[in-house]
Amino acid sequence: MKVLLVNGSSHLHGSTMRALEEMIGVLKAEGVETEVVQLGGAPLADCLQCERCREAGKCVIGGDGVNEFVEKAASCDGFVFASPVYYAHPSGRILTFLDRAFYSCGGAPFRHKPGAAVAVARRGGASASFDVLNKYFGLSQMPVAGSTYWNITHALTAEDVPHDEEGLQTLRNLARNLVWMMRCFAAGRDAGISPPQAESGACTNFIDRGGRPYAEG
């Protein structure tokens, strides 16, 4: 079993990574393989909604790890998306990265696999950021792993993280719940329980009301 963890900070060893390390310690102790995707400090282009991924089957911007992340996701069993809090929202970096990853692949490599969001803040905006990250799971048929508190750690720098004892406890419990969910899904698969087949076809965007897209009035 493998968990793919995303560090949404440009700091490779900052507080967000320190929070992820707390989870990695538990995951490894449980015999689960881990891989961290570092978004780093290089510029990341935002999604252009050019729709060229519909034909290409991947993001045509490329060259910045988004497509490689999607490829890795296909062989992983669980996900952790972690971000520092910037003005009470997740980093623009992780939103850009995940927007393009999920939009370009339509969510298939993530579907029916559990995900967990983690937000790291000095003081405020953590639960709002946590909510935003959870949206990727909700729209992609991904069950969400929870913990004994919202998945939040308070720190300005990595050195602060160990002082937030409840934050670390929450992350360790989150990692255990994530492993338990992955094992339950694997046991279900072994027992012949398949994920449900989703209905499709309905797409309510009002283009049929007057023959013109709703946004154009």
Ligand SMILES: Cc1cc2nc3c(=O)[nH]c(=O)nc-3n(C[C@H](O)[C@H](O)[C@H](O)COP(=O)(O)O)c2cc1C
């Ligand atoms: C542009 C910017 C905005 C920030 N906004 C907030 C904020 O709204 N609330 C907060 O508690 N911390 C805020 N911070 C502090 C970071 O969330 C905090 O330092 C975090 O631990 C950084 O994580 P990292 O070391 O993984 O990058 C902000 C930092 C930056 C650079």
